[in-house]
Amino acid sequence: MDKKYDALFTPWKIGNVEIKNRIVMCSMGGTCLFGFAEPNHWDEEAAKLILEVAKTIAG
Numbered sequence: 001m002d003k004k005y006d007a008l009f010t011p012w013k014i015g016n017v018e019i020k021n022r023i024v025m026c027s028m029g030g031t032c033l034f035g036f037a038e039p040n041h042w043d044e045e046a047a048k049l050i051l052e053v054a055k056t057i058a059g
Contacts, residue, residue, distance in 0.1 A: 025053060 012019045 025050075025057075 008023055009021045012022050
């Protein structure tokens, strides 16, 4: 891998929390002002998906 990406794999501290690398998953919510009215905007399944991704990444 190109050396210019090495910083992505170093720890990062935010307050009292240390993240093992600098790769993050952004929010998957929409940007629509009335997104709450969309049938599949946000639900328990979406929360479960994010939790599973976090567990997988955390190892």
